[in-house]
Amino acid sequence: MRFGPLPLSEAEGAILAHSLTANGRRLKKGLRLGADDIAALRDAGMAEVTAARLDAGDMGEDEAAALLGAALAPEPLALGASLSAPFTGRVNVLALSTGLLRVDRALIDAANGVDEAITLATLPDHARLHPRQMAATVKIIPYAVSRAAVEDAAAILRGGEALRCHPVRLRRASLVLTTVPGLKPSLLDKGSEALRARLAGLGVSVADETRCAHDRDAIADALRAATGDLVLILGGSAPSDPRDAAPAAVVAAGGRMIRFGMPVDPGNLTFLADLGGRKVLGLPGSARSPALSGSDWILERLACGLEVTAAEIAGMGVGGLLKEIPSRPQPRSGGAGAAERPVVAALLLAAGASSRMGGADKLMEEVGGEPILRRAARALIASEVSEVIAVLRPGDDARRRALEGLALRIVENAQAAEGMAASIRAGLAATRPDADAALLALADMPEVEAAHVNAVIAGFDPARGRAIARAADAQGRPGHPVLFGRRFFESLSRLTGDDGARDVLRANAEFVALVPTPGRAARLDLDTPEAWAAWREEGREEGRED
Template sequence: MKFGSLPVAQAEGTILAHGIAVSGQSWKKGRHLSAADIAALQANGRESVVAGRLEAGDVPEDQAARRLAEVLCGPGATLTAAFTGRANLYAAAAGLAMINAARIEAINAVDEAITVATLAPDDMVEARQMLATVKIIPFAVPQAVLDRALAAAAGTPAIGSAPFRPLTTGLIMTRLPATKASVLEKTHKAVADRLAQLGGRIGSALTVGHDEQALAAALGEMAAGQPESILVFGASAIVDTLDVVPAAIRAAGGTVIRFGMPVDPGNLILIGELAGRPVIGVPGCARSPKVNGFDFVLRRLAAGQPVDGPAIARMGVGGLLKEIEIRPQPRDIAPMVARAPRLAAIVLAAGRSSRMAGPNKLTQPLRGKPLVLHGVDAAIEAGCERVVVVTGHDREAVAQLVANRPVTTVHNPQFADGLSTSLRAGLDALDEAIDGAFILLGDMPRICAQDLSRLAAGFAPDEGRAILVPTAGGEWGNPILWARRFFPAMRELTGDRGARMLAVANQEFVTEVAMPGDGVLIDLDTAAAFAAERAT
């Protein structure tokens, strides 16, 4: 790729390297300069721009990021469209991050232009939490460099997640003559609470004396009930492989796999097996709600991952959990996590089709289904968390058309007062968990899920990308994706005005997203336009 300052007259087809202001508009870096852009720059008296020009054999940043992310994306992970050279992977459900660290290191060693950042292996993740991001640093990379990265990534996908499943365990607690009932109650509660956080539960519980024979008998009785795993909480800490708990496991016919783990607190954990099921000798620190080595093991059990010697040995890096004076109780503070935004779609379907001079256009068939369903189905396919269809004119007919779709129908009795009233009705139907919303016009038949995904990929309000505007040939189109921060201002609009004026007034938050086709510009306002669209 060539990079540097170019005369404006020679810059058509290049990629803008730095944001600039042109005729009161904010042009962000990464903009592909069109002939119209060159004319606008010249009209503003600009003589040069700093830009990049792709050469033969270069792979554009978004294409390169997407190709590498597709190879890395494994079970339990979902992948977004690439934007500004970045493709993110998210956990499909709560569970553990499954990361092949060696493979990621190999990719990052290929070339500084290609980077992959991930969570640590076995990190606990929430649904929709970000697992990794693939970022191409320059605007493009040579094909040869990308090929080397793809070769390093080849094999079993290196990034995924193992979802937690409802884990039912047996719990055996031992007691000494001096053991208080309150200690047993605290122990039971601590284990139950930990399991509940992972969607699991204690299936059965026994309390026996702290001696080998009594515990061996209890283990046999518990194993006969076929729990998924057995937890043994001893009244006294395990200090040797010949101690009471490991001896009882062997006496019951089981085996001791490992005693001790490189996690502190939690060193004195024991891993065994009985009747094909894991048996965990739980360390005493697990009576505390603070994170310890037992949590690492329990999470793997809940995620269906093996708990063996090699798995325990790998826990040492990141296994120092002790609180020290210069690090006061950080685990009492809920960490911020990067997650996929929760996006909704509001489909405005309340209009009277007055310019059609005939039936309601939204109910008329076009390429196999009513016009209104094109936008509705695009929003559903794109994975919008909520799709709200606002009805008004011809309420019953429109509502019946969407009745078999997973949408929320909201009626706007004030639809005759203009578009703003329908916009307000749609926004009022969204809950506080929604981070942003697409505003779709009901008469745009060429909008597809891929268009919405391209907009969603660029949505990053914390980074200033809070209004995502689709473009075709440099012209603004619809739908626009809005961050929640603009919802109050959108509610204040009046008359037959949409929210586009807010985008014009908030240029610093606008990011234009070029679309591959012109579908974002096409709406069907007249009978002639409808007929022409049917003929295509």
């Protein structure tokens, strides 16, 4: 890749390295410069521009990130993860469910060592995951990288299992709480509450709870009666020796000790045992607190079906000093600052009157043997959005029938005659309360597919100033769909008239990220019989894949 100042006469087709303003026109970094852009720069009195130009052996940043993401997670579902669409040279690996991340550091280090333009970052090995949390990210630093380097790094990642997100497999656990003379009942209640919260955070239910004397035989009887897949013992007095009451009870019940004690503080007095193939985890008094403890590390691994050996516990000492880390997020919280895939509510705006169609309903025009309305809905459902809400006119039975059987919700817009703003308001009012963003999608755009939607979602990154993501066509011209972060919901809910969200886009231009999408789909809508006829004449309908 060549990088540096280029005279404008040689800059067409190059990638702009730094954002510029030319005669009031904002040209953002990463833009592939076209003839109009060069003219604007020349009119602004510029003679050269800092840009990047790909060489014959180079691979663009998004293509490279996509290839490495696929090598890092070749079968995402089997790995318990999903891959985001590439955007600005980045692909994220996101967990599908609560669980633990396993990372092969040697593979990650080797891939990172191929070329400084290629970077892979992951959470630590055995990191706690929750749904939608980012587990790893691939980032290509420059605008392009040597194809040979990308293929070498991908080959390294394919040589093993670089990462896997292990979901929680345990479903039910039994609690055994013991009491000693003078122990306040409230401490038993506090311990039970803390253990139940730990298990609930993992999605594990409590099968039964037994409270008994802190006595070997009483505990052994409770162990035999327990019905859970795992047994947790929280003693009224912490064990200080393998021959103490709780560990001795496991042996008396026919079990065997795996490891007594661990090099993690708090958590030193944790023990792990096996009772007929069912694990027993003995907990120290620190388990009454929600703070992170070494016993949490073992509990999480057992919950995910991972084997925990004595040697593995012995190896937890490095990084095992926990009590002096007040900033560490509690495991039950899931890590408040963790990067997540956003919860996106897709609003399919389908309450228009088709006033330019000469009496026909444009949303019932067929594309590939089905109404375009249904096709647009299916594209959204197949994408990475979290829910689809179709906004229809009241009593529009034909459009309602066109959506039958699809995984979406229908909302009627009683003010449909007002225009698109009323549909946006109606859709927003129906979105799920935890929605991070709303994607506004039009129902008369026949070439928009799930991949276009996914690209827009990938472009949404409020932490980096991209709080609005808008699809652009292959020439960089803005179009639809448009994704708005939650911070703009109030502004959208105050819209009126038929201009859609244009006012919000204009007022917040600095937050808008244009997301390049293939072809002309982002700009092509069909509003008139003539437009439909011309599009069909091109043969686009027959040539499209379902």
